Amino acid sequence: MTERVLIIGAGHAGATLAGLLRQAGHPGPIELFGDELDLPYHRPPLSKKFAEGELEQWLRPMEFYQDQDITVRLGDRVVAIDRAERRVHVASGESYDYDHLVLATGARPRPLPVPGADLDGTVSLRTLADARILRKCVAERRRLAIVGGGYIGLEVAAVARANGVEVTVVEREERVLARVASPRLSEILTAHHRARGTRILTGARVVRLSGADGRVRAVVLDDGTEITSDAVLVGIGALPRDELAAAAGLRCDQGIVVDAQARTNDPHILAIGDVTRRPLGTGTLVRLESIPSAAEQARQAVATIMGDVPTAAEVPWFWSDQFDLKLKIAGLVPPLPRTVVRGDPSAGRFALFHHDNGTLIAVESANRAAEFMAGKQFIASGTRIDPARLADDTTPLRDAILH
Amino acid sequence: MPKVTYELPDGTVHDVDVPCGQSVMDGSVRNNLPGIVAECGGSCSCATCHVFLEAGESFFDEPTDEERELLEFAEGVRPNSRLSCQLIISDGCAAVRVTVPGTNG
Ligand SMILES: Cc1cc2nc3c(=O)[nH]c(=O)nc-3n(C[C@H](O)[C@H](O)[C@H](O)COP(=O)(O)OP(=O)(O)OC[C@H]3O[C@@H](n4cnc5c(N)ncnc54)[C@H](O)[C@@H]3O)c2cc1C
Ligand code: FES
Numbered sequence: 456m457t458e459r460v461l462i463i464g465a466g467h468a469g470a471t472l473a474g475l476l477r478q479a480g481h482p483g484p485i486e487l488f489g490d491e492l493d494l495p496y497h498r499p500p501l502s503k504k505f506a507e508g509e510l511e512q513w514l515r516p517m518e519f520y521q522d523q524d525i526t527v528r529l530g531d532r533v534v535a536i537d538r539a540e541r542r543v544h545v546a547s548g549e550s551y552d553y554d555h556l557v558l559a560t561g562a563r564p565r566p567l568p569v570p571g572a573d574l575d576g577t578v579s580l581r582t583l584a585d586a587r588i589l590r591k592c593v594a595e596r597r598r599l600a601i602v603g604g605g606y607i608g609l610e611v612a613a614v615a616r617a618n619g620v621e622v623t624v625v626e627r628e629e630r631v632l633a634r635v636a637s638p639r640l641s642e643i644l645t646a647h648h649r650a651r652g653t654r655i656l657t658g659a660r661v662v663r664l665s666g667a668d669g670r671v672r673a674v675v676l677d678d679g680t681e682i683t684s685d686a687v688l689v690g691i692g693a694l695p696r697d698e699l700a701a702a703a704g705l706r707c708d709q710g711i712v713v714d715a716q717a718r719t720n721d722p723h724i725l726a727i728g729d730v731t732r733r734p735l736g737t738g739t740l741v742r743l744e745s746i747p748s749a750a751e752q753a754r755q756a757v758a759t760i761m762g763d764v765p766t767a768a769e770v771p772w773f774w775s776d777q778f779d780l781k782l783k784i785a786g787l788v789p790p791l792p793r794t795v796v797r798g799d800p801s802a803g804r805f806a807l808f809h810h811d812n813g814t815l816i817a818v819e820s821a822n823r824a825a826e827f828m829a830g831k832q833f834i835a836s837g838t839r840i841d842p843a844r845l846a847d848d849t850t851p852l853r854d855a856i857l858h
Numbered sequence: 859m860p861k862v863t864y865e866l867p868d869g870t871v872h873d874v875d876v877p878c879g880q881s882v883m884d885g886s887v888r889n890n891l892p893g894i895v896a897e898c899g900g901s902c903s904c905a906t907c908h909v910f911l912e913a914g915e916s917f918f919d920e921p922t923d924e925e926r927e928l929l930e931f932a933e934g935v936r937p938n939s940r941l942s943c944q945l946i947i948s949d950g951c952a953a954v955r956v957t958v959p960g961t962n963g
Contacts, residue, residue, distance in 0.1 A: 474890050477890055478891075478892045484863060497899045499898070499899070499901075512899055514899075515887065515888070516888065519888060519890070522890075523890055585942055722873075746897050746898070746904075747897055747904070747963075750895065750897050751963070754963070769963070772900065774903040774904070776901075776903075781903065781924070783903065822924075823927070824905075824924055824927035824928040824930075825927040825928070825931055826932035827931040828928060828930065828932060829930075829931040832933075833933060838898065852931075
């Protein structure tokens with residue numbers, strides 16, 4: 456079997472897949488195409504680290520790809536897929552044949568649809584190149600406004616604030632993290648940031664960015680409020696980069712639709728990572744944006760390409776660092792959760808267990824790694840817990856399980 | 859350069875040179891050995907780099923509270939469980955040996 460695997464997108468999902476395919480003994484050619492200039496790298500530090508030197512964390516050193524006989528083509532974009540010929544075309548004019556094509560094109564920052572969003576000093580954060588610009592802006596100009604109170608926005612807010620920058624977070628919804636976290640976690644984190652001097656405005660609609668000499672000077676809200684700032688980070692979510700797939704006629708619905716084995720509706724084409732929408736047991740399709748999800752789908756794709764038994768479903772999870780809080784979240788938080796609080800939120804050590812009549816659905820934890828790990832296991836196994844015992848921090852976690 | 863011995867889930871044994879300052883996790887990832895997944899890249903966040911430290915314990919710092927907590931509910935945890943990204947190789951390291959479980963993802 457010397458089948459040729461082409462992977463489009465040299466990000467976390469694509470680079471992980473390339474390495475795993477060799478681990479699994481794939482004997483044929485593996486080619487990884489990326490339109491960024493940098494070798495595949497870890498994105499989490501981009502919003503969590505401040506010093507320039509800490510931003511660059513390569514997934515693997517350059518020699519890794521040579522040793523593993525993985526061809527990496529950087530700085531070139533795949534512009535078309537010819538499904539009938541099983542061939543892709545790149546911007547520089549070349550074309551390449553495949554037996555298996557894997558789309559790992561990730562996501563791009565959602566643009567802020569207001570006048571002034573193109574002013575100098577306005578940045579979004581997805582790539583190492585973005586992070587370098589943001590660092591420079593923040594270091595030179597000491598007032599930062601962040602549009603969007605999502606995880607990336609709050610992480611940057613924390614690291615900038617910890618470095619003495621004046622920070623204002625502007626969130627359209629009534630609470631930060633409205634789409635992804637429980638109301639309780641939003642409330643705890645809001646208090647944590649405010650106590651450290653960050654301004655957080657919620658229910659605040661941005662109507663334009665104003666500037667002088669082409670440079671951003673302020674964020675303007677619909678009630679006329681102006682937030683003076685020298686740099687603006689736009690962090691209002693990400694859009695799947697599924698246009699290549701859509702143009703090739705693959706099934707897309709706010710992301711490339713795949714099954715639990717990373718397959719699209721073309722038997723020669725798989726898709727993994729942030730660009731996909733996939734089933735998660737419950738029957739509905741979800742688009743997850745996390746490293747663990749990208750890695751899980753890379754494992755699915757290996758099994759599919761190698762013809763191995765499908766991998767077992769995993770509980771979705773991710774992490775976030777904000778000031779001294781190391782947050783870890785497992786499961787998908789339901790819209791109206793019943794919540795058990797264990798530990799002390801005001802001391803920055805706690806876990807929120809969300810359950811449905813005792814069956815654990817999600818856990819959101821800060822500096823309580825044991826609770827996170829246990830919670831993730833309980834969710835996977837459908838374990839039922841006794842809410843009262845779980846809430847009592849002196850009762851060992853294992854004793855909160857209902858048998 | 860110090861050598862680290864990895865016994866993998868499939869029973870094979872690999873000796874790898876690991877430069878000082880790098881971790882036992884780095885040595886595995888660099889050589890594309892299966893078993894150590896290391897999703898978080900060594901920031902003690904993911905616990906997908908779990909190993910059993912069979913020899914060489916004295917060369918490494920005691921686990922931090924965070925590492926201990928992550929390991930408490932890790933699958934197949936044993937008294938010699940460690941997160942390999944926290945095992946930093948230094949000059950004096952000799953005969954370090956780890957067993958890699960097949961449960962890291
Ligand atoms: C600032 C930041 C912080 C984050 N922090 C965390 C965290 O703490 N924990 C966590 O779990 N997750 C975190 N994430 C999410 C995580 O980084 C993503 O889930 C992960 O990178 C997804 O991997 P991917 O390969 O699908 O996409 P990406 O890593 O985005 O890679 C896709 C690559 O494909 C390239 N590409 C796209 N189209 C083409 C084309 N046509 N031709 C060639 N190349 C193309 C893109 O340029 C990109 O390099 C963070 C993300 C960001 C941006
Ligand atoms: S690599 Fe994530 S905890 Fe070690």
